[in-house]
Amino acid sequence: MHRYPTVAEVTESARRLVSRFPGAGRLRRIGTSRAGRPILMLSVGHGPRHVLVVARPHPDEPVGGATALALAERVAAGDRRSPATDPETVTWDIVLCLDPDGAALSEGIEAATAGPGATLARYYRAAFRPVAAEQPEWAPIVGRRLPESHALFDTIDALRPVLQCSLHNVDAGGAWVQLTSGLPGLAAPFAASAADLGVPVQHGTYDALYWENPAPGVHVLPPPDSTARLAAGSENIGRSTWCAPQRYGGVTAIVEVPLWSTGTADDPAPHPDPARALRELSHLVREGGRHVTAVFDKARGFLPPAAESPPGRVLEWMADDLYDLVADSWQPLVRQAESAPRADSSPALTTAGISALEVVARRQPLRAAGLLLRLLDATGDPASVALRHELDGLFTTWCTDFETSLRLRPVPVRTQVELQTRTVVAAAECALMR
Known part of the structure; x- marks a missing residue:
């Protein structure tokens, strides 16, 4: 198989x-x-x-x-x-x-x-x-x-x-x-x-x-x-x-x-600096979302209306507040890590736990970018060519960073x-x- x-x-x-x-x-x-x-x-x-x-x-x-x-x-x-x-x-x-x-x-x-x-x-x-x-x-x-x-x-x-x-x-x-x-x-x-x-x-x-x-x-x-x-x-x-x-x-x-x-999904060791790592991941998901949303905003005029397009509804939903929602959900963990550095046994603050959150931070902009690339490929508007080139460069870089940072291995x-x-x-x- x-x-x-x-x-x-x-x-x-x-x-x-x-x-x-x-x-x-x-x-x-x-x-x-x-x-x-x-x-x-x-x-x-x-x-x-x-x-x-x-x-x-x-x-x-x-x-x-x-x-x-x-x-x-x-x-x-x-x-x-x-x-x-x-x-x-x-x-x-x-x-x-x-x-x-x-x-x-x-x-x-x-x-x-x-x-x-x-x-x-x-x-x-x-x-x-x-x-x-x-x-x-x-x-x-x-x-x-x-x-x-x-x-x-x-x-x-x-x-x-x-x-x-x-x-x-x-x-x-x-x-x-x-x-x-x-x-x-x-x-x-x-x-x-x-x-x-x-x-x-x-x-x-x-x-x-x-x-x-x-x-x-x-x-x-x-x-x-x-x-x-x-x-x-x-x-x-x-x-x-x-x-x-x-x-x-x-x-x-x-x-x-x-x-x-x-590579670190099952590593239970305490992360050396979980508060810093969480702040960086929050920035990563917000910035990635900001880049995709900027391209999406430029393309809205020639893409199908969200009411007629399930992928368009996903992009609207993500652009609305999903990236911030994900990043904000980690703030209690940041405060927890700052209040008891190296002393907390929470699974979320281990090396494995932080790597699981890194997957989420890298995944969200990639999901949106992949959908938007499909929509841009399907439109015949001349403006889509430059936008597609801009987004494809980001998409390729993000995929490479994802694979490298987390040492991905296909199962x-x-x-x-x-x-x-x-x-x-x-x-x-x-x-x-x-």
Whole structure:
């Protein structure tokens, strides 16, 4: 496996699996996207307990389709090496792509990340990630109910899964798991699988900056009354599809594996000067955002209106306040580092934690620049040529700096899928014992 399968390839593979294992699998439509695309779910096994797997919740994170097929194959073949994959005990319900509209706008990402020639530049030129209000898992948090979100909520209510696994990629860093409640016993097999496959476990992560951290790479959502929820993303995170299984005693695991690993993702040593590093990263994300926004402002007159352009809406959203929001979110950590230099054990202030935040600081302007380059390529306006040349120079420099500063190493697709598959099965084993 040298590349990720496309949504169409995942769907066709699911159809073939149903034909190859008569009676073991069922493929059905559980909903329809905003643009009328089907949202399909493959159910494998006939057990009374359900594990729900959600692939491609973010269109710029393509590993989920391949992992979904690996899991389905294992259960359909009657694998009883684990009680979790025994088809007589557990039914695995696998949503093949939660955001097919977003995936269509990331068309080409599979080829861009294929084989040893994959580069950050190719990835960011192909990737598309919608605004928060158009992300099916996250939209309910900001008060919007998408049809994709409705389909997943309805599925959760019908199945009452003991475990929901949301399959994600991080562009660079290490592997980690976020949980909506504790799964005792998961940390050891997760760490062992990562070590066996040569993928670093991420110590500290922006995505769960203030969540509870019972073991390296394992993060647990704080209780509902905790102020840490706000810092982790939103005080309304309980409205997300992640938290829906809790109504039935279930838990959600968000399983992240990296496209590229970083050289210090698993370095737990205290950072020598975290306050200075955080201030520099804040400046880095603001300055990068300022440069992209300046080019975007010059191009607004000949680009499609944001109302008609999902990439345009992303650029508007990022230009509005996203860069400042990211930088400002680190100020409590700066104050923490300044008040207790070298004495604080917070994972965010370790060498690994600072490197995870550096990924975010470098990623945000690159996401915007990649989208804007695509828009400039598509317009025929003569003014776009000079703007594209200006932005392409910045983009290339930023990619090189990213690769050099964090010592990026590509993680083979096969390795990503194997680690994610093992982690999901281990999580299911733990959830079934709760």
